[in-house]
Amino acid sequence: MAEIQWHKLGAYLKETQILGSIQSTLYWDQNTGMPKRGASWRSEQLTYIAKILHKRNSSEKFSDLIRAAQDELLNSAENSESQVLIQSKKRNIELLIKEFNRQKNLDPKLVEALAKAKSKGYESWQEAKRKSNFKIFLPFFDELIKLRIEEAKQITDKYRPWETLAQPFEPDITLEWLNKVFKPLKETIPYLLGDLNESEKTHWDLSVQSQQNLCSKLLDEFGRDEDMVVVAKSPHPFSITLGPEDYRITTRVVEGEPFSSFLATAHEWGHSIYEQGLPSQSHQWFAWPLGQATSMGVHESQSLFWENRIVKSKSFSKRFFKHFAYEGCPLNNHLELWKSINHLKAGLNRVEADELSYGLHILIRTELEIDLIEGGLEPKDIPSEWNKKYEELLGIRPSNDAEGCLQDVHWSEGAFGYFPSYLLGHLISAQISSQMENEIGLIDNLVENGEYEKIISWLKNNIHNYGRSVNSMELVRNVTREELTPNYFLNHLKSKIKDFC
């Protein structure tokens, strides 16, 4: 089969990929190494790359290349090539067209303004958080919201603006569907929280060095390849892929939270191992959409799986207690470690939250940002609305903006529509875990025997390898033979509470 057009399109996509990975490298450096005063020039660099990328992704030339490859594919579909290959090629083209249609309607001036606003937003958020003063962030936040609504409107009028902004993270998401999936959670979790026998957390901590040692041991235990996966520190933990064999993870040490960096490392490892398992390395689809993650909900399901199903399991505490003891952890045995790492108590911080209250943190953010984008809520009212909702749902009230509405980085970069992915991730992780246990045995047993490879291999074969060849909800259905439901997650929570009391 002639593949001239196909390869031309591939070469074009590869250049886009190179530029995209340069953008990611600048972002990585911005968060892990750049001095404070470098921010303004970095913003110029990122704006420049965003401009070129948008130009490439919405150019006449790109559109022509896609069309030519599509024609070539249709004309040759009759011949000897395998149906599987043809199907995946078709899916690639379909996804490219979808993405192209998103980009082509955007005014290049808006794209440039957005890149600048994201950079300024991030910068002002950092200062606002440091000084715990939302007002410093407000004008930039306001601008970001306006620009993103404008973006959504330029992209399509088929969906509501919030839906349009959320779809790059979760394809086809709608407000109606989300409401249906989240409603049982909002109804149930506050009651579960109320049922808890509140136990006070015992206060202890580990030195920065000890926490680093434990994170290293954790990654060794999971089988990290040091030549491919690098760890650094950043204000907000994240995971990013900078090339087909270049994976980066960050973590941070939080005073008084001895598990914080450890759980963040497990979480980011989950993201990274998903990316490592995508059909992108040494594979013909590299640079093509099928080599990408299918949705951020699935991405989060992978990180939450390692954080909550693996590291918070009883058998993991049993395996790892000796390392904690060695580093000077004052707990007496692995059961105490398990209780401590699973401590269930509503707090103000999302990243440090337990599995039970985590969902509420997300529900609050989701409701607020939908309200912001869909017009009911003024940005200036965020602090008071935030605090009110925390009081209502979690029974606690932030004493300042830093521990309240300024805690997360997402909005500072204009990332609306992302938060639900975390909670969808919890649901997907729970539903998938159940299926995994049906197929290869209880996670507790696997962890007890250190069979991480078996777990990774199952995830690879059932989730990672699919890339974007199927949508997230289709993936869940294929793997678990059921639509996504909150039931597995709620059952998991209930059984944990029972275990705990």
Add this chain to the structure above:
Amino acid sequence: MAEIQWHKLGAYLKETQILGSIQSTLYWDQNTGMPKRGASWRSEQLTYIAKILHKRNSSEKFSDLIRAAQDELLNSAENSESQVLIQSKKRNIELLIKEFNRQKNLDPKLVEALAKAKSKGYESWQEAKRKSNFKIFLPFFDELIKLRIEEAKQITDKYRPWETLAQPFEPDITLEWLNKVFKPLKETIPYLLGDLNESEKTHWDLSVQSQQNLCSKLLDEFGRDEDMVVVAKSPHPFSITLGPEDYRITTRVVEGEPFSSFLATAHEWGHSIYEQGLPSQSHQWFAWPLGQATSMGVHESQSLFWENRIVKSKSFSKRFFKHFAYEGCPLNNHLELWKSINHLKAGLNRVEADELSYGLHILIRTELEIDLIEGGLEPKDIPSEWNKKYEELLGIRPSNDAEGCLQDVHWSEGAFGYFPSYLLGHLISAQISSQMENEIGLIDNLVENGEYEKIISWLKNNIHNYGRSVNSMELVRNVTREELTPNYFLNHLKSKIKDFC
């Protein structure tokens, strides 16, 4: 005065600057953070940027912009604008034309091949050095040399290829001039070395943490702004500017060499403070040639000044002894510290070399690379020739390639013509120091009183601020009222030896 064309050219240059600084950021990350297996994709990114940069720097459009700005300048030269401003504008145009002429003759294919070869060269050099096996590096080295000779030939036939390759580092350098300046050094230094009462070095070391603490204290002492200058570790220390307010320094800890990271930090600080003093920040010339360093010889003079004139001075040892003692250094007093940090003894390693034998390390490299480029020497013979010269000039012989011809990074990236800058830097530093002492008093007194600001301010006003408005040799003449001569450096060496014995 109408400045329409001038501003258009400025906007073009700024975009080039953005791209160049992105390239530098990728380079920084490659050396400080990237996992090993990221190398191949990084090479693709760097090749891509090199291609765009070359295209921009040799495009018809750029040429037209320069010409239009030049015309505008000539037509308006009569009117009210100050002569100083017009002169600097003319100088900017002159430098742009010179650089453009270098670029325009290059075949884009060669540019791409060179970027790839540099990346592969660096990669294979790392492996070759680790395994101490020059043969691993040889084929890539061979390719690099061929490509760089080809490059030199494409640029001009007015100069010998080595001269053409060296001129971006040292404008107008010729083999004849270099030979004249270096000859007295080659004749004198081996004798000075012979005069030494060889004292054995006492062996001691400091922990990695202690060395890091000392480096931090050193930078604090010098007045580093932490919001603008960041320090990291890399296999080979370097300094790089990533934006008008974003300066990076690297250092490394060498086992058994307790001063290595400390001296490297002082050295890289010198580079960085030069860049910080260039007329590039908040200045109309940013992105214009006048905002750049005038030559690598001058650059090295600044780093060597801080390393050798400041940190190796008696009064610095007096000031800093307490910090070394605190970190567990076993020396008994500041005089012992001074003797130890100034220990004069021919060794195999350039970076760890004392001031006396340093020049010989450079003379050897300079002779070898001139021979390589000008055709007398086969790349495969480098290890044996290298070892022979070390035996002849320094009286010692490397026992393997890692401690011999593979020790430096420069050739691995095809940087021929750079090494002489180090030795020119020594000469310039000595000559400038003498003038500085005439004007603001003995360095020893300034350091004793911690008057670093006074030193920095003198350097800024007499060297840094000039950027590329004058050539290096013109700068030396302006500041010291004398042509560059090896005499100041040789006198400095002789007086140190006297002090020492």
